[in-house]
Amino acid sequence: MTGTPFTALRGQLHEAAAEFAGGPDALEDILLGLVDDVDRAVAEPLEIFPVCHHSPASALAMARRLREKQPKVVYLELCEDMAPLLTELRNCRLPVAVQAFAGDIDGFPPDWAPLSVVAPITEASAEYQAIAYALDTPGVELVLVDRSSDHVFQWDTRHDRTDDPAQDDAVGTATGAETGAALHGEAVGVEIGDLRPRFAELEEHLLRHGKVRHWSEWWHQYVEVPLGDSDHDTYRQVMFLIGSLFRRLAPGDGDRVRVDEDRERHMWTRMREHLAATGTDPADCLYVCGAFHAASRVDEFGVRGSDTFTIPPRTATTWQYGLIPSSNAAIEAQFGLASGSVSIAATQWTKNLRRTRVKPYRLEGQAGTKKTATKPPVPPAALPAAAPAEDRLSGFLRQPPVLDTLDETELLGWSVDIVRAARRNGYLASTADAIAVFETSILLAGMRDRAKPTPYDFQDAAVTCIEKDGVPGRRDVRRLVEIMMGGDRIGQVGYEALPPLARDVHDRLAPLELNLQQRGVRRALLDMTSRPELRACSDVLWMLRRLLPPGAARPVMGERRLGERSIQESWDLALGTHQRALIELGYEGVSLEQVLEQRLRRTAYGPRATTAEVLAAVEDATLYLGGRRLADELGTRALEVLAGERTVDGAPEVLRRVRGLLAYHRTGEPVLPPWIESFVRAGYAHYCTLLPTAFRDEDATVGQVAAMLGFLFGMESLALSLGCDRTQLELAVAQARPRDPAKTALLWAAQVQLGTLSRDELRARCDELLANPLTVPSYPRHLSGFVHALEPVPGLADVVVEAVSNAFGRLPDAVLLPWLPVLITTLRSNAAELAPLLIREAGRVFPARLAALDAWVPPWHHRPAGPRALPAAGAPRGVALLPAHPATCDALAELLGGADGWTTPDTSARAGTGAALLAAHPATADALASVLTAR
Known part of the structure; x- marks a missing residue:
């Protein structure tokens, strides 16, 4: 290595290693290795x-x-x-x-x-x-x-x-x-x-x-x-x-x-x-x-x-x-x-x-920079020949640190600017704080062995003198200094450098007359009545809302749901802020429609796709892409996924999606799509099969079981018309053996809906639960099951109101007060979305005025205590209704214009207008008798 420009430096490092380490060792190898690396790179x-x-x-x-x-x-x-x-x-x-x-x-x-x-x-x-x-x-x-x-x-x-x-x-x-x-x-x-x-x-x-x-x-x-x-x-x-x-x-x-x-x-x-x-x-x-x-x-x-x-x-x-x-x-x-x-x-x-x-180099036409000339000052051939490398490293390492002189003007400007920025952000800063920041910056620089404060010294001084112990605004002083020193400069990709999809989005949104390239939020107002051409812009915005992160396109007014289209919309658009996400959409396709279709297919055909996710893809395809091709294809895929599922985790979402799609196609098309009919038929058999297991499974929640019953009861008429057998549902309910109180109440509701349990028997079971001290603690969970039962059996709202009212009326305060928080939390966590139905029923039953509450008698107290007498053998069932409910016949006769009254209490005489109605319309009376007997 002799003869190289770093020979002297190697000798100095060898002596230093021997002095500090007591002889040649790894330290010398490292130090001399550093010089060898520099020598090798310089000589290349x-x-x-x-x-x-x-x-x-x-x-x-x-x-x-x-x-x-x-x-x-x-x-x-x-x-x-x-x-x-x-x-x-x-x-x-x-x-x-x-x-x-x-x-x-x-x-x-x-x-x-x-x-x-x-x-x-x-x-x-x-x-x-x-x-x-x-x-x-x-x-x-x-x-x-x-x-x-x-x-x-x-x-x-x-x-x-x-x-x-x-x-x-x-x-x-x-x-x-x-x-x-x-x-x-x-x-x-x-x-x-x-x-x-x-x-x-x-x-x-x-x-x-x-x-x-x-x-x-x-x-x-x-x-x-x-x-x-x-x-x-x-x-x-x-x-x-x-x-x-x-x-x-x-x-x-x-x-x-x-x-x-x-x-x-x-x-x-x-x-x-x-x-x-x-x-x-x-x-x-x-x-x-x-x-x-x-x-x-x-x-x-x-x-x-x-x-x-x-x-x-x-x-x-x-x-x-x-x-x-x-x-x-x-x-x-x-x-x-x-x-x-x-x-x-x-x-x-x-x-x-x-x-x-x-003079730096800048690309010609570079946005955000000033145009500068970049003519080469000297042609390469005119440059002198490269001189042999010299050892500049030794001089640099030996020279003392250069102490920059204090630039008081620059530091004073910083101090004034940070105080001004702090006042704008809620700090109680004053001229005295500016002086304190100035002096503290110099002090900190001196403590750190430098004559000129660096931006980092100034930042520490500003935090110490201005922020003190509180931050009144959302920005602290450290962040204010960063902004003052240049801030978080954010770049922007120009229109010509955007991928085709991003340029297409800007072209299709041009009628909005907004600068969507600029960062920040822009408000767009769309009146499709006066400007029909904005409907195309609305379609683009709804697809962007579906594809881009939250905040890129946010609707303020207007909504898009199955069967509904807004005539006026208002949007907050931040496409410039989310430009990266828009650009990356361009890597997936050349148009928004293509990207959305690809994503919906990827979701539907993914290895972990669930029935609810595929149905959501069907709904999105119907909402944003229109037509039936993709929606029908994804609907067929939903049928395949449903057949392979062995859990009921997605039952609530499946019920909600299927109801919405059914309502949309029933109101907008003459016939249902074939895939929906097949889905209802397969779903009826599928949930009937899983129902007994779901009642016993501890992992299946009461809401999921209620959603299954909601599908079975809500789609029953359509399923039966498509060839399903109701006996399968009856057998599934008969095989259910729940252990959870909430699921037990849900089973009772299903039995009432099927007609195997009367309302009186259901009320009697609720009374038994309240009368037994051992079952009172589980009563809130029974009520949770009853509230969930309003999903498949909404006609039980009056029974649920009665069950809650009886609890408040019969339980002593010593039992009711500790039990009340459990009831409220149970209903809030497990049945919050069904509570409005319960509240509406309570509002219908209870008096509207507080003064009338003292004299109010609950309607369920008017029911006869014993069982109703059945009509004699051979007599029409409607005849028994006359003596039991004469007011009903009188009201109906008055409505029809009849003036004749009752001639005799003996119903066999069939006298008066009520008897004439029974003779003319026996089927109506028989149907009403069946309903009242069931209650």
């Missing part, structure tokens, strides 16, 4: 440019070097299959993310779907400078050399990980839940140069001795600021050294090391392939990669490296590509950066440009 003929993601110093150094070197080829560490999307960046407002998306996967575990890879790009990043230079400079080629999106998941080790969501240094998983932080969703993020120690003890040591709270602050103070004004050689050597240090001190995790080395082998293999294919001189190229990968030790490193690495083929998964909006908060959340660090970096980038007067 193909210039390596190490970067750290979203580092203003890296972006500034990149802009400088590109204008000096004017390379003909730029190799960039980014997924190679994302290259076609980069030209669309000029149609967007940064930050945005390049996304690779796969909904239908082939070659990966099914539970990984959907697969999503994002690469966020901000203006204050070195990769954007390289992209803008390459795309807008004639004759320059941009080559992406990192593994493809498919290989990101091929080399993923998530099946072996338990607690670490990131598989390598450039990959992170989004976990943020706020609006900005959730823009990347659960996508895997790929970035250039995630430079952070993987050795936890090393990071803790650096933070403690650097007197900072988190890694972003340490990097800003000890790397970002010193490198901001350094020359190119110093910048490279320092970044090589940091990358080598973090790599050599990383834990020996076999999977992560393997992924890192495979990525480096992949990148160098791709670069050598390109050089061989094009004949480009390596001196005319620039390799932009993360500092962690710059000083690689793999055999494939360099243009003279070995060609022993074979890139594995991609899987059969079909990938789709697009641009999605990103934000500072999304980048911070995905890669574990401190909150506000990306915003502070953007502010630092602007200050660096103003201070150094470096």
Whole structure:
């Protein structure tokens, strides 16, 4: 190694290791290994440019070097299959993310779907400078050399990980839940140069001795600021050294090391392939990669490296590509950066440009930026020959820290601005607080050995002096400082860069005359009566509500249900805020109708689809797509799923869906669809078969059993007309042997409906429960069963009101008061939706005035105590009604205009108008007698 520019540095490190460690050992190997890595990277003929993601110093150094070197080829560490999307960046407002998306996967575990890879790009990043230079400079080629999106998941080790969501240094998983932080969703993020120690003890040591709270602050103070004004050689050597240090001190995790080395082998293999294919001189190229990968030790490193690495083929998964909006908060959340660090970096980038007067590269026509000229100042041939590498590292390491002078004007402006922002957010801040923030910032900077307060010092000072012990608004002071420093800037994908589906949505909603690309909520008013063309917009909005996350399209007025269409609607639309979700719909199809049909089919034909879910898909197909083709197909699928179910978990939802579909088709079509008739016929037999088991099964709730009975009793007339046998239901009820009190009450109600139990017998059983001290504690559960019975047998409402009233009237206070909370909670938790029917019946029976309550006698007290006398043998049954209910006949006679009264109490004489009515209409009297006898 003698004769290299770092010989002197090696000697100094050897002496330092011997002094501190007492002799040569592992410390010397590490220190000298760092210098070897730097020497190897500096000596590489193909210039390596190490970067750290979203580092203003890296972006500034990149802009400088590109204008000096004017390379003909730029190799960039980014997924190679994302290259076609980069030209669309000029149609967007940064930050945005390049996304690779796969909904239908082939070659990966099914539970990984959907697969999503994002690469966020901000203006204050070195990769954007390289992209803008390459795309807008004639004759320059941009080559992406990192593994493809498919290989990101091929080399993923998530099946072996338990607690670490990131598989390598450039990959992170989004976990943020706020609006900005959730823009990347659960996508895997790929970035250039995630430079952070993987050795936890090393990071803790650096933070403690650097007197900072988190890694972003340490990097800003000890790397970002010193490198901001350094020359190119110093910048490279320092970044090589940091990358080598973090790599050599990383834990020996076999999977992560393997992924890192495979990525480096992949990148160098791709670069050598390109050089061989094009004949480009390596001196005319620039390799932009993360500092962690710059000083690689793999055999494939360099243009003279070995060609022993074979890139594995991609899987059969079909990938789709697009641009999605990103934000500072999304980048911070995905890669574990401190909150506000990306915003502070953007502010630092602007200050660096103003201070150094470096002209950055920006894509021509880039939204949100000013147009700048990017003419190359010097042709590449005019550049002087590269000088031999010099040791700039030793001087950088020996130089004392540069203490920035205090910029009082800047700090004073910060202090005034944060007080103004705090007052707008409800804080009682004043001029005295601004002075306190100013002085405290200087004090904290001095305690942390720096002359100039950093944004992080200012943030701590603002929290201490303004927030104190309370936050009056929804934003705390720390968040206000982040907003003041640049805020959570959120990017936007332009119309031309949107997928066809997203553009189609905007075109179809154009009659609303709203700027739906803009973030925030827009109110849309649709009057379909005066403007019939808005009906098409209404259809689109209802489909968007079905497909997009909550809040993207929210109806304020109007509804869409089976058989109902609103003539006026009002919507709150936030399509700009949920632009990512709209873009990802474009990966599934070319129109909303196609995507909705695919999702409904996927739901209906899924391996875990339930009958209720398939019926919901049928309803959605009818509501949003119209026609009968898809609805009939999914209805047939519901019949298949019902035949395979062995539980009754979805019975309530099945009952509700079938009732709605039946009502819709009965009112809107002359005949029922064949699948509905088959479903009712099969459902009748299916639930009759499961009914005895459901009564005994402890896992089946009383609501589920009540829904089964509701299906059987509610669909009975249609089922019998389609050929079902009522005997099957009677046998199922006769075989039921419930043990739960609620299900027992439900069984009694079913027996009343079938006619095997009279109402008097049901009332007698309720009286027995109240009279027996042992059964009184279970009475609330019986009442819960009775309330659920109102679903299949709504005619029992008067019996349930009577049962509750008898409990309040007969139980002593010592029993009733402890029992009352149990009754209320039981009814609220188990039968809340049926309580209104019970309340309406109670309102009909009880007096409307409080004064009438004292003299009120419950109607069930008027019933005769003994059994009613039956008519004599051979006599018509209607004759017995006359002496028992003479008022009824009188009222009916008066209604029909008869004036004759009763001539004799002997009913055999059949005198008077009532007798004449009986003789003329015996069937009516017989039917009424049957009903009254049953009661």
